[in-house]
Amino acid sequence: MADIDLDNMTLDELKKLQKSVNKAVDGYQDKQRKEALAAADAAAREKGFTLSELTGGQVKKTKAVSPPKYRHPENPEQTWTGRGRQPDWMKDALENGQSKEEFLIV
Structure with missing residues (x-):
């Protein structure tokens, strides 16, 4: 990983870097969460269950988006x-x- 010289950056450059880092962290966490959920779902299906059966229906489902009419x-x-x-x-x-x-x- 490249070393970044924070001391010589302007405030705008620092804010832009901070925004990029926050976005990268959020994206990484979302990816990890989705992978973990997929793995848990696969393990449940191997045993003949759905994830919601094992968690008491606590699995968060995404809302379906209505197509334009x-x-x-x-x-x-x-x-x-x-x-x-x-x-x-x-x-x-x-x-x-x-x-x-x-x-x-x-």
């Missing part, structure tokens, strides 16, 4: 799942007499 006609990067607050572009279109069906993603 509607797309802005002029800017395809703007989408809406149909859940939650309506985006302004959809409100404007509905106020102008258009229907949601016109924006459905096929």
Whole structure:
């Protein structure tokens, strides 16, 4: 590993380095956590169990992301799942007499 001369770095360089180090540490911990969870899950399955059966249902599951259902006609990067607050572009279109069906993603 290269030695870094912290004494000769500016404050901005130190803050940038700190941010990079924090990001690297978080990424490493996430990777280790995922590997440990996969190993525990595999060991449980070898014995005929699910991990949630062995932990009493305490295994944290990730939330499924809803795919977008509607797309802005002029800017395809703007989408809406149909859940939650309506985006302004959809409100404007509905106020102008258009229907949601016109924006459905096929």
